[in-house]
Amino acid sequence: MTKTYKIVVLGGDGIGPEVTDQAVRLLKEIQPQLSGVAFEFDEHSVGVGEYQKNGDALPETAFEACRNSDAILLGAMGLPNVRYPNGKEIAPQLDLREKLDLYGGVRPIELFHEADTPLKNYGPGEIDFVLVRESTEGIFAGRDAVADLDADESLNIIRITRKGAERVCRMAFEVARKRDKAKKVSLIDKANVLSTMVYFRHIFDEVAKDFPDITAEHVYVDASALFMVRRPHDFDVMVTENMFGDILSDLAAGLVGGMGMAPSADIGDKAAVFQPSHGSAPDIAGQGIANPIAMILSAVMMLQWFDNDETRRAGAALHAAVARVLSDPSNRTPDMGGKLSTTQITDAISIALKDAL
Numbered sequence: 001m002t003k004t005y006k007i008v009v010l011g012g013d014g015i016g017p018e019v020t021d022q023a024v025r026l027l028k029e030i031q032p033q034l035s036g037v038a039f040e041f042d043e044h045s046v047g048v049g050e051y052q053k054n055g056d057a058l059p060e061t062a063f064e065a066c067r068n069s070d071a072i073l074l075g076a077m078g079l080p081n082v083r084y085p086n087g088k089e090i091a092p093q094l095d096l097r098e099k100l101d102l103y104g105g106v107r108p109i110e111l112f113h114e115a116d117t118p119l120k121n122y123g124p125g126e127i128d129f130v131l132v133r134e135s136t137e138g139i140f141a142g143r144d145a146v147a148d149l150d151a152d153e154s155l156n157i158i159r160i161t162r163k164g165a166e167r168v169c170r171m172a173f174e175v176a177r178k179r180d181k182a183k184k185v186s187l188i189d190k191a192n193v194l195s196t197m198v199y200f201r202h203i204f205d206e207v208a209k210d211f212p213d214i215t216a217e218h219v220y221v222d223a224s225a226l227f228m229v230r231r232p233h234d235f236d237v238m239v240t241e242n243m244f245g246d247i248l249s250d251l252a253a254g255l256v257g258g259m260g261m262a263p264s265a266d267i268g269d270k271a272a273v274f275q276p277s278h279g280s281a282p283d284i285a286g287q288g289i290a291n292p293i294a295m296i297l298s299a300v301m302m303l304q305w306f307d308n309d310e311t312r313r314a315g316a317a318l319h320a321a322v323a324r325v326l327s328d329p330s331n332r333t334p335d336m337g338g339k340l341s342t343t344q345i346t347d348a349i350s351i352a353l354k355d356a357l
């Protein structure tokens, strides 16, 4: 019996379609090598470009396809100078996150070559941790508030719910259990100052009791920024509030080569979106020089997330192919100081993949 995985492909705006094309190409090359597994791709137009054409950045047909899919591969959506008439950002990825209740942003950070990190004395695999970001509440619970510029003050609230904290902490422990590392989860908080963080910590500690095989620790967010730079090898899985996670994930990407190297997955109980951590990068769109690695590594995450031995094998092979190509520091796109185009680096990965599968 063949298991068919329905994969919705949303290229989106800017470099989004350029990088998703590369991931889809590699997945199509992998497919014939797998037994009992097939991929069915279903592409939809979404984002600012679609909004300008048809007035809806996330048309109902695209959303329905997402809801009925096994996974969603997303490039990037949004452009800095196009907004809704009310001034709000066109960010259908946030609508998707909300509608599909994708509460955990999972961002693996991995160093492939010493030349890619600004840190001294770190080589391949020596920076290797996962940041899990709560994606539905926290400080961003106030993101719909409008600033009253004539008022004497402006406030945003932090919202931590028992359900929200519990499920994301549980996700982090489960990620740690699956990894072949230290089996440690670090809660990144600010419990010395904020009552919401004392509450978050309390729930984290409760969840930790269900995972006696995994070490649990607390680190203040300010200290964690220092530790990520000073001794990133001490982290295995980190879990944190929405905005702390937003900030720390850019710092983390900077440790391993920048936004073009940072994959991510937005995961819920029923659905998941796999997308690079970066945005649509309109400054380099259409030039064929976008770095597809973050997108390709997001596809690796998708293959691992499907609960299937064959796709896990494919994920491992695609990861190994990326690692093999990046082991030669001249195989880099311009954002990382190299000369390869988007398709040239994908060609190299495609060749390495043939050996890895």
Ligand code: ATP
Binding pocket: 015, 078, 259, 260, 277, 278, 279, 280, 281, 282, 283, 284, 289, 290, 291, 292, 294, 335
């Ligand atoms: P967002 O608001 O969606 O987070 P952003 O404003 O942070 O977006 P990005 O698009 O993520 O901006 O990236 C910032 C810059 O980094 C881009 O303008 C581009 O120059 C560079 N960049 C990002 N991703 C890539 C990539 N995959 N390849 C090459 N350069 C990239």
Ligand code: MG
Binding pocket: 279
């Ligand atoms: Mg950004």
